[in-house]
Amino acid sequence: MWSRAREWSRASSWAARALQPQTQQQQLPPPPAPRGLPLVGTTLDLIAAGSAPRLHHYVDQRHRQLGPVFRDSIGPVDAVFVSDPNEMRRVFSLEGRYPAHIVPEAWLLYNQVYGYKRGLFFMEGEEWQRFRRVLAGQLLRASSVPELLLAPCHAVAKDFAAELAPGQVVPDLESRMYLWATDVLVAVLLGAQRYGELRSQLRAPTRELAGAVHKVFGESARLSLMPAKLARLLHLPAWRHFVSAVQAALDQGNALVTRLIPECAAGNGLLGRLLAAGVSHDDARRLVVDLLLAAGDTTAYSMLWLVLLLAKHPSVQEELHGALSQPAAAEPEAAARLPLARGVIREALRLYPVAPFLCRYLPEDADIGGYRVSAGQLVVLSLYTSGRSEANFPQAGRFWPQRWLRDSAGAYRGVTASHASLPFAMGARSCVGQKLAETQMALLIAEITKRFRLELADGAEPEPEMVLRLVSVPSRPVRVRPLPRL
Numbered sequence: 429m430w431s432r433a434r435e436w437s438r439a440s441s442w443a444a445r446a447l448q449p450q451t452q453q454q455q456l457p458p459p460p461a462p463r464g465l466p467l468v469g470t471t472l473d474l475i476a477a478g479s480a481p482r483l484h485h486y487v488d489q490r491h492r493q494l495g496p497v498f499r500d501s502i503g504p505v506d507a508v509f510v511s512d513p514n515e516m517r518r519v520f521s522l523e524g525r526y527p528a529h530i531v532p533e534a535w536l537l538y539n540q541v542y543g544y545k546r547g548l549f550f551m552e553g554e555e556w557q558r559f560r561r562v563l564a565g566q567l568l569r570a571s572s573v574p575e576l577l578l579a580p581c582h583a584v585a586k587d588f589a590a591e592l593a594p595g596q597v598v599p600d601l602e603s604r605m606y607l608w609a610t611d612v613l614v615a616v617l618l619g620a621q622r623y624g625e626l627r628s629q630l631r632a633p634t635r636e637l638a639g640a641v642h643k644v645f646g647e648s649a650r651l652s653l654m655p656a657k658l659a660r661l662l663h664l665p666a667w668r669h670f671v672s673a674v675q676a677a678l679d680q681g682n683a684l685v686t687r688l689i690p691e692c693a694a695g696n697g698l699l700g701r702l703l704a705a706g707v708s709h710d711d712a713r714r715l716v717v718d719l720l721l722a723a724g725d726t727t728a729y730s731m732l733w734l735v736l737l738l739a740k741h742p743s744v745q746e747e748l749h750g751a752l753s754q755p756a757a758a759e760p761e762a763a764a765r766l767p768l769a770r771g772v773i774r775e776a777l778r779l780y781p782v783a784p785f786l787c788r789y790l791p792e793d794a795d796i797g798g799y800r801v802s803a804g805q806l807v808v809l810s811l812y813t814s815g816r817s818e819a820n821f822p823q824a825g826r827f828w829p830q831r832w833l834r835d836s837a838g839a840y841r842g843v844t845a846s847h848a849s850l851p852f853a854m855g856a857r858s859c860v861g862q863k864l865a866e867t868q869m870a871l872l873i874a875e876i877t878k879r880f881r882l883e884l885a886d887g888a889e890p891e892p893e894m895v896l897r898l899v900s901v902p903s904r905p906v907r908v909r910p911l912p913r914l
């Protein structure tokens with residue numbers, strides 16, 4: 429089955445297949461599916477693979493068994509899974525004008541029950557397109573890094589490194605990363621200078637918000653293990669705790685943004701730019717509060733994986749330190765663009781994509797890998813599998829940031845299919861915070877590496893495993909000790 433599907437993906441060009449008449453697509457076979465038991469389907473296999481926290485292992489095994497495209501019903505979700513990089517790209521090319529993705533059930537229910545209007549991630553159709561243009565116009569432009577992102581990310585990274593206690597295990601690194609992610613966004617909203625002026629006044633509300641966002645994540649992850657509607661109907665503690673955590677985070681987020689609005693005119697940050705672009709105060713609050721929520725889990729956990737991998741690989745830290753010590757890398761702009769720092773980030777996100785499954789509902793019937801996929805069918809891209817496949821990345825299990833450096837002919841040294849790793853997705857609905865996330869992570873590892881060597885506090889203990897709690901998180905706390913460089 430593997431080779432059959434591969435031949436398909438090689439033999440057929442995208443363009444030719446996009447032009448296939450509908451009738452021809454209807455003649456294609458359906459994707460292969462595992463044999464399930466009556467009533468329970470494949471649920472027992474999923475339980476055997478480690479249940480929901482190890483869904484990525486279950487899906488990986490299925491790809492090995494059935495090939496790069498298969499269909500499965502996991503609980504109530506019926507989806508076509510895709511792990512071939514060319515087919516993943518094809519899915520994005522067919523996503524339509526208003527790409528539709530899946531939103532956690534508990535969040536949808538919360539928004540419905542409390543009539544809450546949320547930000548970009550939750551929007552659809554023309555409303556989504558309008559605000560997407562506004563946000564992408566600020567955050568994803570070529571000039572956004574030097575004009576909007578660099579100075580705030582650098583200021584917060586310097587503070588972070590300065591606050592590390594040399595030789596001491598960093599206490600509760602996970603919470604520290606949430607605070608960093610929130611600080612960065614507040615600094616970007618205000619601009620570095622205004623942020624510097626207001627930093628001490630904003631410290632307490634920012635810290636509270638970071639804690640509240642962290643709590644929402646914990647409660648959402650707990651609730652994701654059961655149907656949210658049922659939990660609400662039965663007034664289960666999981667639903668009640670989720671609601672109070674979300675309300676607290678939204679209230680604190682709204683209060684913080686309301687406080688920033690009168691301040692932002694004096695700065696050159698994102699918030700002022702949104703208002704200048706004609707976004708109303710209410711819409712700005714709605715968009716920005718959701719940016720604060722979207723930035724928290726994603727960058728905090730990505731950075732935790734990154735720190736863990738660096739601490740495990742002292743030789744990479746030394747090479748990075750050497751590169752950062754060159755005069756050419758002295759300025760933050762150069763440090764943020766340093767190829768090795770970028771390689772470290774890409775490699776960490778390849779091995780530990782914070783969103784290991786990307787979802788799209790295709791608007792038309794489609795040919796995916798030689799199989800018929802009907803309009804409206806949920807398609808799930810298996811990033812964990814594609815990112816760890818030897819066919820796409822030689823020595824796929826190894827943390828090897830240098831694979832992303834280019835040789836004299838301009839090719840990556842150790843990458844066969846770069847689009848097999850898509851941690852920020854691609855296309856019109858890809859991550860609007862990608863440039864921000866890359867810049868803030870690059871500058872934080874630069875500031876830490878310049879001053880410290882990171883050491884694993886738990887020595888030779890086995891590496892924490894990747895488990896799914898809505899996003900990929902380490903199975904136990906990451907504990908590192910920063911040792912000062914002499």
Ligand code: HEM
Binds near residue numbers: 549722787859864
């Ligand atoms: C390492 C960090 C991050 C990763 C890996 C990441 C990943 C992603 C992915 C995969 C998506 C696409 C979801 C889909 O296709 O349905 C997404 C969407 C999004 N991300 Fe990020 N993200 C990161 C950081 C951020 C940050 C810092 C922000 C805030 C500035 C942000 C804001 C958003 C928003 C608002 C969307 C929804 C975009 C839309 O629907 O048009 N992300 N992110």
